[in-house]
Amino acid sequence: xxxxxxxQHDHAACVATALSTAEATCAAQKLQLTPTRRRVLExxxxxxxxxxxxxxxxxxxxxxxxxxPPVVYRALDFLVSNGFAHKIEKRNAYLACAHPGEDHSxxxxxxxxxxxxxxxxxxxxxxxxxxxxxxxxxxxTVIEIEGLxxxxxxxx
Amino acid sequence: xxxxxxxQHDHAACVATALSTAEATCAAQKLQLTPTRRRVLExxxxxxxxxxxxxxxxxxxxxxxxxxPPVVYRALDFLVSNGFAHKIEKRNAYLACAHPGEDHSxxxxxxxxxxxxxxxxxxxxxxxxxxxxxxxxxxxTVIEIEGLxxxxxxxx
DNA sequence: GAAGATATGTTATAATATATCAACCCAAAA
DNA sequence: TTTTGGGTTGATATATTATAACATATCTTC
Ligand SMILES: [Zn+2]
Ligand SMILES: [Zn+2]
Ligand SMILES: [Zn+2]
Ligand SMILES: [Zn+2]
Numbered sequence: 001x002x003x004x005x006x007x008q009h010d011h012a013a014c015v016a017t018a019l020s021t022a023e024a025t026c027a028a029q030k031l032q033l034t035p036t037r038r039r040v041l042e043x044x045x046x047x048x049x050x051x052x053x054x055x056x057x058x059x060x061x062x063x064x065x066x067x068x069p070p071v072v073y074r075a076l077d078f079l080v081s082n083g084f085a086h087k088i089e090k091r092n093a094y095l096a097c098a099h100p101g102e103d104h105s106x107x108x109x110x111x112x113x114x115x116x117x118x119x120x121x122x123x124x125x126x127x128x129x130x131x132x133x134x135x136x137x138x139x140x141t142v143i144e145i146e147g148l149x150x151x152x153x154x155x156x
Numbered sequence: 157x158x159x160x161x162x163x164q165h166d167h168a169a170c171v172a173t174a175l176s177t178a179e180a181t182c183a184a185q186k187l188q189l190t191p192t193r194r195r196v197l198e199x200x201x202x203x204x205x206x207x208x209x210x211x212x213x214x215x216x217x218x219x220x221x222x223x224x225p226p227v228v229y230r231a232l233d234f235l236v237s238n239g240f241a242h243k244i245e246k247r248n249a250y251l252a253c254a255h256p257g258e259d260h261s262x263x264x265x266x267x268x269x270x271x272x273x274x275x276x277x278x279x280x281x282x283x284x285x286x287x288x289x290x291x292x293x294x295x296x297t298v299i300e301i302e303g304l305x306x307x308x309x310x311x312x
Numbered sequence: 313g314a315a316g317a318t319a320t321g322t323t324a325t326a327a328t329a330t331a332t333c334a335a336c337c338c339a340a341a342a
Numbered sequence: 343t344t345t346t347g348g349g350t351t352g353a354t355a356t357a358t359t360a361t362a363a364c365a366t367a368t369c370t371t372c
Contacts, residue, residue, distance in 0.1 A: 089245035090298055109292050135306030136265050144298040150291030
């Protein structure tokens, strides 16, 4: 496990880099990163936190991009399906991927106190081997760990 | 990983044993396994599958136990809080625990074809150690693996 | 330029879950 | 014994999350 995301970072660069990567990936895979899809990804990157679909929709609505639920759910579906964002099932919230284009099995560390969600990765070898022995074919994984992040742990 | 739950079993005994265990555990911990709570657990055990809250409510309603959402959500909250049932976040569904009283970190194997959900356990040592190194305090885990169960894999 | 695939606009509704407050029950304290 | 407090239930209303359905538009390809 690495890259826990609790550290400081240059956020403007972080957003710009991620958007560029997404554009390049979409171009390479002939995926259409349309204005709405791009803007939703940008919002998730800018906010840098897990956001509810309706929180995102409120931003889109304030910008005149769209105010109906399907607008945001369609964009999120595209982003999640293509690995640019993840859904945090425990919160019904969405988060920009911290490892775009890397083909990874994310592990989310969710702080119940400050709501920060960090994306880490875990080698899937063990899990996959164990499941293979039983004959189960793994297609997707949801691994979410809830607790206290280092900062909130100290504060408590 | 063990006890995958895809095998045949004596279901009547399975239900009876689980209910007895739950009664004993509640008595020991001074928890109130009230009629509604007991019946919801029994429904989950009998059905032996992940059920939506409103599916369970339909059964309760047909039995005159209650027809309003809080009835079932309160019972589920009790059962989940006390380890008698689990929520499958990926499906917004609930399942009787296959290891009641064992203090375990469940791993769910969800078949996308037949909707079977098997509960396994995985040693948490690695995950816990890795998180500890980062200072994150693990309180709860959600580990859900979606794919094809052995039967559906063969059929496909 | 017709056909097919993909994306968007729009309205409505489904599915999941919680807030709130009054009433009830039971056990322990005064 | 009466009171008090915690936990549970009944009942109404509402909040939150997500999708169905269908028309329109846009772009590509034949
Ligand atoms: Zn990711
Ligand atoms: Zn925190
Ligand atoms: Zn369990
Ligand atoms: Zn199956």
